[in-house]
Amino acid sequence: MKCVSTRFGSFEIPNESIVTFPSGLLGFPEQQRYVILDHDTEAPFKWLQSVEEPALAFVILDPTTFHSDYHVDIPADAFAEIQCEKEDLALVVILTIPSDDPGRITANLRGPLLISHKTKLGKQLVLSEDFPTRHPLFPVSGSPSSEIAQASRPVECRV
Secondary structure (H helix, E strand, O other): OEEEEOOOEEEEOOHHHEEEOOOOEOOEOOOOEEEEEOOOOOOOOEEEEEOOOOOOEEEEEOHHHOOOOOOOOOOHHHHHHHOOOHHHEEEEEEEEOOOOOHHHOEEOOOOOEEEEOOOOEEEEOOOOOOOOOOEEOOOOOOOHHHHHHHHOOOOOOOO
């Protein structure tokens, strides 16, 4: 399948690499099909590129790379929707990178994405307000955002 991206141009992707979010993503319910791209294989960041909308792409990251205590309760209906078991699951978060200050990257810990490697189905969870939508990746010591980052409460991942 041919994919067109405003960031990466045109490229071919195998149909089996498409991840479908049956419920869409928050704010983008109509865009359901995406592909995960490695922009730089050395970096932990990946792109979730819409295969239907060339301008729609999200930077994603495994949250344990910057928040080792981040775990979520995954409801049984989420497993049912993406037809997978816990072992077959990837959990990633969407990042926001301010164009005027890329060092102030934040992660949406309230809306993580579950992706099944096996079924190629995904779902965005909406967690409680205890989880911030703008968790700083690189908090500055002594700043209010540093205190917020340190106050993030760990929870266990349960089925």
